[in-house]
Amino acid sequence: MSLTYSAYQRARRRSRQAWAIILLGAATIVAALTWFFLSGQFAVSEPAVSGPVDAPVFNPAWMKPLPGASAVAPAKALDALERLRVKGKAPQTGYDRTQFGQAWLDVDRNGCDTRNDILRRDLSAVVFAEGSSCKVAAGDFMEPYTGLRVSFRRGQDTSASVQIDHVVALSNAWQTGAQQLTPQQRQTLANDPLNLLAADGPANVKKGAGDAATWLPANKNFRCHYVARQISVKTAYNLWVTPAEKDAMKRILGSCPDQQTIYSRR
Incomplete structure (x- = not known):
């Protein structure tokens, strides 16, 4: 009987040792995976932020107002939308x-x-190229279209x-009234900070020339600002919207x- 009990004890010790080895191995794997994902070996994007998201327009410290740009008055975006003309798209001819x-x-x-102005405006921890106070070499930001x-x-x-x-x-602007603008006004529209955002490349490619009826940001928290910004641009340049x-x-x-129009306070 003593032999049986001794064998039982040895079996229990071997079992505890086996479990200890298994648990140690699992802990090692978890630690390795944690290091892999958090040490920069594999980039992990932060989740989308909660709540409404805003985006900048103008920084008077180093940006100058564009000559001839129309001012956008503060108002409810819904009210500004009602003041826009409603028409079908003009031909893309020309x-x-x-x-x-x-x-x-x-x-x-x-x-x-303009590109470097907008990168500087929208990115944080901006690093300039060596010898330049304009050319943005690096930076980070909470990308608005993806969150x-x-x-x-x-x-x-x-x-x-x-x-x-x-x-x-x-x-889209060309088909909703920009054909009637002067070349100078169109140039201003293309470079107006109100109409420009640093954005995720693939998301921007997917958007193409789409309007709010065919494309909206995947980040739902940004959609109110995005639509209000489109309304503000169309207000500033006397463009219309389709039904x-x-x-x-x-x-x-x-x-x-209660979403307001987007204006620069410049």
Whole structure:
């Protein structure tokens, strides 16, 4: 009987040892995975922020007002929407990017081109290229269309991951009244900080020339601001909305009826 009890004790010890080895191995795996994901070996995006999201327009410390840009008065976006003309889209005939001037000019004459102005405005922890006070080399921001934290690094293979989006696409503007603007007014529209946002490259490509009826940000917390910004741009440049576009805007603003127009306070 003593032999049986002794064998039982040895079996129990071996069992405890086996379980200890298993638990130690599991802890090691968990620790390794934690290090892998949090140490930068694998980029983990932050989840979308909760609550309404806003976005900047103008920083008077280093941006200058554009000559000829129309002011947008503070008002409820829904009221401003009701004041916009409602028409079908005009033909796209004659549209070309050059109708809005050369891309990314230094229109406000602050010494920096528009793309770098917007990167500097929208990104945090901005790093400039060596020897430059304009050329943005790196930065981070909470990207508005996805709601995820995105890093920008200038380079042949990385710059396109963050693009500068025209909130009202230039092709859409052309079909909703910009054909009647002067070349100078169109150039201002294409470079107006009100109409520009740093955005996730793939999301911007997916948007294309879509209006609110065909594309909205995946980040639902940003949709009220986004629609109000489109309304503000169309107000500033006397553009119209299509019936479907207006219906989509009203649907979005129905969840935020006190949303204001977006204006720069410049």
